[in-house]
Amino acid sequence: MTDNTPSYPAGWYADTNAPGTERYYDGVTWTAQVRPATTAPPEIAVTTAEPVAKAPWYKRKAIVIPVGIVAGLIVIGSIGSAIGAGKDDVTAAADTNPSASAPSITEEAAVADVTVPETTGLTAKEAAALIENAGLTVEFSADKGVVLDRDNWTVLSSTPTAGAIAKAGDTVVVNVEKTAAPAPAPAEPVTPVEPEKPAMTTAQSSAVRSAQSYLSFSAFSRVGLTQQLTSEYGEGFTPEDAEFAIAYLESAGAVDWNQEAAESAKSYLDLQGFSRDGLYEQLTSEYGEGFTPDQANFGLAAVGL
Known part of the structure; x- marks a missing residue:
């Protein structure tokens, strides 16, 4: 079976939809590339199985159909641009008129209230555990020394004070002092033990x-x-x-x-x-x-x- 469909080589051809311009045909379809017309269009070689009479190029089915498709795409693009322009106008109007559309509002989760616990008299270690368990952050303050071994420091007061209302995650400053080393217990008097008298016969x-x-x-x-x-x-x-x-x-x-x-x-x-x-x-x-x-x-x- 012989295919009588004409075949066109890739090249620039006059665009019937835009006189004075040429559009590029890639051998399969018409592309979106255009340019001003330069010279007369080249003669199109037609390869067929049997000799046929050449028709004018603008009447040939292989050219008319792609040109019609391109023209349709141009019309559709123009309509889309018009619709887009209308949307832009509406958007601009909405921007200049705040009442035209209500912005979305993301409400932040409310932060829970926390009561500052009583820590006076506790060790720094005990106070830290109590405050952190309440959902607060602890920070130690001492007049002298650095709070390293928390078992050796005693709490004097806190800021905010015990019973105050704070927000979860707030910092409580705990004032501490170094615990004095306990005085050694006095030695108990030693009662001399008399040697046991040997048992006598x-x-x-x-x-x-x-x-x-x-x-x-x-x-x-x-x-x-x-x-x-x-x-x-x-x-x-x-x-x-x-x-x-x-x-x-x-x-x-x-x-x-x-x-x-x-x-x-x-x-x-x-x-x-x-x-x-x-x-x-x-x-x-x-x-x-x-x-x-x-x-x-x-x-x-x-x-x-």
Whole structure:
């Protein structure tokens, strides 16, 4: 099948709707590009399957239809421009006459009222939590120092004061002072605790009573009292019980061996006369009293020798 529709090359052609101008045809359709006419339009080559007689260009269907479409678009554009101009006039009139149209008004949400909480006497940390929970912002003010550790600051007052009405998000200035370090508690007096007395056996208790009895009526050295308590001719206590009794009296401060040596020296001098050396020998001899040299010298000095 042969297509007899004529084909036109792209180019500039006279615009029948605007004499003296040319419009550009892109090979498919007429474009909106126009220009003043320059020369006679070029001869249009027609390619057909069979030879046909050329008609005048303005009568050709392929040109008349696109030109008609362009003309229609121009008319529609003119009508749109007129309508747009009318709208602009109406808009301008509305702008100059405020009563012509009511502007839209966006109402702001009302800000809630908040009562400033009471914070006097609280720590800065407690006050901040209370104020922020109420929907307010907190700011600290101090005469000295910087509020870092909020547990160490005490609230004195606030601005606005407690009970005042503020708006949510308002700032409350809290006046604080550094909390004084607590004074150390006075040390409690220490009651001396007496050492517990060792539990005594019956033999030990008896040895203690016997040692006290001997010391009450005669002077004894430590050696002499031990011999008296352990001798088969004396009390006959075991060496362990005798040692326990003597050590118990020493720890209780119930015996002073220097004083015992002084009493013994005085007793000897009351019986008979002694030289210093003789009495010293009597006091220190294992067959005598058995005092130590220091104890004997103390006794001699006590009696003036």
